[in-house]
Amino acid sequence: MNYAQLLFPDFSLIACGWLLCRYTALNRRVWDQVESLVYYFLFPVLLFHSIVRSPLDFGATSHLLTAGVGVGLSGIALAYALPFLPWLRTHIDRSDHAASAQIAFRFNSFICLALADRMAGPAGLLMIAVLIGVCVPLFNIAAVWPMTRHAQTGFARQLLRNPLIIATLSGLVANLLGFTVPDWLTPTLTRIGAASLALGLMAAGAGMQFATLARGKTLAVSVLAIRHLVLPLIAWGLALGLKLDAAQAAVLMTFSAVPTASSAYVLAARMGYNGAYVAGLVTLSTLLGVASLPFALSLGR
Template sequence: MNYAQLLFPDFSLILSGYLLCRFTALDRSIWQPVESLVYYLLFPVLLFHSILKSPIELHATANLLAAGVLSGLAGIALAYSLPHWPWLGRHIPRRDHAASAQVAFRFNSFIGLALAERLAGTQGVLLIAVLIGVCVPIFNVAAVWPMARHGERGFVRELLRNPLIIATVTGLTANLLGLRIPTWLEPAVGRVGAASLALGLMSAGAGMQLGLLHRGKLLAAGVLGIRHLLQPLIASVLARLWGLDALQTTILLAFTALPTASTCYVLAARMGYNGAYVAGLVTLSTLLGMLSLPFALSVLRGA
């Protein structure tokens, strides 16, 4: 499988946003309102639709869900603990850590869905949809918590007003209740989702300042190492412990090796943190996915 080809659309949109913002009249004054539109309207619609459109069979995938959630919780714990590691911790800016910890455990669900379809067809899509539906609310809450805590904002208040949290929780609830979007409304909702993905990635490129990664290179190495190396390794161990079959193991390994979510940038920027630094991490994660996906699906699955 050509992973570079799979990841190229996301990377090209990030690059397009960067070039447009730096070398055309479409500067930051244009992209800041776009970020708000994506964060408060387009992405929430996309998340809600993505979770709602695939039925979640919890009983049939209990072991896969357990392994996926546990690997995610391990990633969250590792990301949170970075400032407390010997020697490394004192070189990590706490504010940048609060914004970028999410990079270590969040994932690009659209790349995941496309990859699952290529690996295992409809069955693969259904399995990864279950993981997405259950993990997105958990991971989004985990992404908001360090920023709300560091910014001394009320955590519950931040959750209740966060449009990404609201969309994922309501989507999961509606899915479990068996609700569906009416057929006549599907095309319009799908177009909103497509717009949010393109504009979100281009906004990340527009806000990117790769020079900032040099200032926080140890933090970048930490969160990206957790995302692209430790998460697949943990998933491989859990797949054996939970006795997952070959298909479930493949989907779990793919899920844990995905590039981080493009919404990491939007969330950090809208909560008043260093969005440019997080945008650089999103870009690097997209590139590293070309290494972590073959590692997970070839080396770890073969082992």
């Protein structure tokens, strides 16, 4: 499987956004409005549709779900712990950490879906749908918490106002209640989802400033190492410990090593944090996925 070819569309859209913002009349004023559109409308529709379109079969995937949540909680714990580690805390900016901790545990669900379909067909899609349905709300809440805590704003209030969390929780409830999207509405929602991915990645490119990464190298290396090295190793251990079959292990290893979510940049920027820094991390994570995916899948064989 050619992982570079699979990830090239994401990277090229980031590059397009960067070039357009810096060398055309489509400057920051334009991209600020694009970010708002993505954050308040396009991404919420995408998340809701992604969760409700596939029934969640918890019984058939209980071991996989346990392993996936275990991987996610491990990533959250490791990301949160970084500022408290004696050899790291003096080199980490707390504000940048609050915004970029999400890089370590969030995942690009559409790359997961594409890979699961290629490796395990409809069964793989069903398995990854369960992981997405459970983990997206959990990870979005975990992404918001450090930012609200650092800004000393009410966590519950931020959750109730955050459109990404509202959409994911609504999607999960709707799925559990058996709600299905009408066939006539599906093409519209699919196109909105495609637009959100393209514009979200281009907005990340437009907001990227490479100099910000140079000022936060320790934090960047730490969160990316968790995302692309540590989590695949944890997933491998859980796959062995829970005796997952070959298809479930392949889905879990993919889940543990894909690039981080492209919406990480929009979330950080809209909440008033260093979006340029997070955009750089999204770009690097997309590139690192070319190496971490084959590494993770080789462990699961």
